[in-house]
Amino acid sequence: MRQADLVRQSCAGASKFEGNRGGLYAMLTKSGVSWAGTGFLLALATGLLVLMIAGRHPEGVSLATRSIARVAFVFFWFAYAGGAVAAFLGCGSVAGYRRQAGLAFAGALSVHLAFVAWLFRISARQPISDEWVVYFVLGALGAYALVISSWPRLRALWENRLWRVFSIVVLEYIAFLFFRDFVLLPLQYWVAHPAEYFPFGLLIILGALLRWFAAARRWLGMPRNRPNASTFMR
Numbered sequence: 001m002r003q004a005d006l007v008r009q010s011c012a013g014a015s016k017f018e019g020n021r022g023g024l025y026a027m028l029t030k031s032g033v034s035w036a037g038t039g040f041l042l043a044l045a046t047g048l049l050v051l052m053i054a055g056r057h058p059e060g061v062s063l064a065t066r067s068i069a070r071v072a073f074v075f076f077w078f079a080y081a082g083g084a085v086a087a088f089l090g091c092g093s094v095a096g097y098r099r100q101a102g103l104a105f106a107g108a109l110s111v112h113l114a115f116v117a118w119l120f121r122i123s124a125r126q127p128i129s130d131e132w133v134v135y136f137v138l139g140a141l142g143a144y145a146l147v148i149s150s151w152p153r154l155r156a157l158w159e160n161r162l163w164r165v166f167s168i169v170v171l172e173y174i175a176f177l178f179f180r181d182f183v184l185l186p187l188q189y190w191v192a193h194p195a196e197y198f199p200f201g202l203l204i205i206l207g208a209l210l211r212w213f214a215a216a217r218r219w220l221g222m223p224r225n226r227p228n229a230s231t232f233m234r
């Protein structure tokens with residue numbers, strides 16, 4: 001089977017799955033509660049598992065906080081780069097899942113913040129500088145503002161273009177925070193375990209390149225790829 005046919009089939013599968021949902025599940029999914037809950041529970045499970053293995057001392061809590069940040073990152077990546085990936089593959093229906101991924105990111109971020117608060121309480125030394133606390137708090141506030149404003153009824157109150165600009169600014173800012181943690185800091189301090197950073201660093205760079213490339217194509221007025229007319233897939 002040709003690659004383009006495979007993409008067409010999986011895109012159709014995603015749309016069919018979307019069309020089949022109903023009842024309470026549909027309500028929870030539409031409101032985003034189930035997605036935020038999924039992100040929250042996955043992050044919490046990761047944190048608890050790491051604590052069980054590493055212990056509840058500051059090093060263990062630090063490791064759990066960093067592991068949770070990686071779970072949050074995976075959801076963020078789909079919210080951030082999912083649209084660009086979908087545009088290249090011609091899967092419009094998959095692009096619709098970006099909001100859900102963003103909600104799951106917000107759920108996981110809440111667990112990250114709870115563990116951060118715990119880490120601040122038990123650490124002998126403040127884990128990150130005051131300056132970076134401000135930058136990260138801004139990122140977290142931006143993420144929650146985006147999630148709240150993406151609620152369909154609130155979103156309808158915004159001028160579409162204004163909301164797009166706001167969402168781009170917030171997403172690029174959070175991407176920069178991840179880039180700082182996964183790429184800039186490891187390069188600056190030459191971390192002991194590069195494997196903890198390398199795949200995530202690569203993903204954030206790849207995600208940014210895909211997004212900017214897709215944006216450039218839109219600005220230049222180039223047509224989006226369709227599964228049956230995709231030069232990218234051939």
Ligand code: HEM
Nearest residue numbers: 062065066069116127128133136137139140174177178181
């Ligand atoms: C959108 C918001 C945020 C993002 C994207 C984010 C991202 C991250 C990432 C990627 C890590 C792992 C770093 C590593 O492995 O070296 C991390 C850890 C951490 N974050 Fe966040 N974070 C956010 C919000 C916050 C906030 C608001 C605070 C504090 C006020 C905070 C404090 C910390 C701390 C203390 C660690 C653990 C550092 C360590 O023990 O090495 N984060 N964060």
